[in-house]
Amino acid sequence: MSALLLSLTACATTSSSRAVRTEFDDIPVPRGMSYVEERSTVIESATVKAARLLYRGPVELTSLVSAMRSTVEANGWRHISSTKAEGRGTVQVFEKGGSSLELRFWDGFWWRPVTYVEVTTSRALGAAASPATAQPLPAQR
Numbered sequence: 001m002s003a004l005l006l007s008l009t010a011c012a013t014t015s016s017s018r019a020v021r022t023e024f025d026d027i028p029v030p031r032g033m034s035y036v037e038e039r040s041t042v043i044e045s046a047t048v049k050a051a052r053l054l055y056r057g058p059v060e061l062t063s064l065v066s067a068m069r070s071t072v073e074a075n076g077w078r079h080i081s082s083t084k085a086e087g088r089g090t091v092q093v094f095e096k097g098g099s100s101l102e103l104r105f106w107d108g109f110w111w112r113p114v115t116y117v118e119v120t121t122s123r124a125l126g127a128a129a130s131p132a133t134a135q136p137l138p139a140q141r
Contacts, residue, residue, distance in 0.1 A: 023051045026075040027101065027119055030064060033057035050122035056108070061115045065090050065105050068117065077101055089116075099123035 023042055029035075033055035042051045069092055073079060077094035084090045089106030104118040 023049070023053065024121060024123075026072075026077070026096070027121065028068065028071045028075070030055065030057065030059060030068065030117065032059050033115075033117065044125075047124060047126050048122060049125055051119065053119045054116065055119070056114050056116045058112070059115045061090075061105060061107050064115055064117065065092070068092075068103055068105075072101065072103070097123075 034057055036054040036056055039054045040052060042053075043049070069079065069082075072092075072094055077096045080093040080095055082090065082092045089104055091105075092103045094101040094103075100122055102118075102120040104116075104120070106116050108114050108116055
């Protein structure tokens, strides 16, 4: 388990030449996991950045769930809840300074047994509009 924790804190590498994508310095990318670009999305505006990043790899599910929670908490994220449901995997929810983070883990079968982790997060980038300066939406008729 300690080897997995160490691998989570380091930059991830894969056996392929494709670079692993990480959008946020305080959310670790597990070593041995490959970024699934076609099922990932990043949205950025002047005030908010949100992402849904999917990774897959031959990492044991239970160890990955435990190690990622420990590493994310070590990076300042506060654990809010964890849920495990048959057929739906494990979901962990965190918050940090007004930002949210959800990690979802599940096993699957690609061309061999594989584990998936989906990282969904959003955070404010700059000063968000205050209620006094926000413009109301036009009324619907």
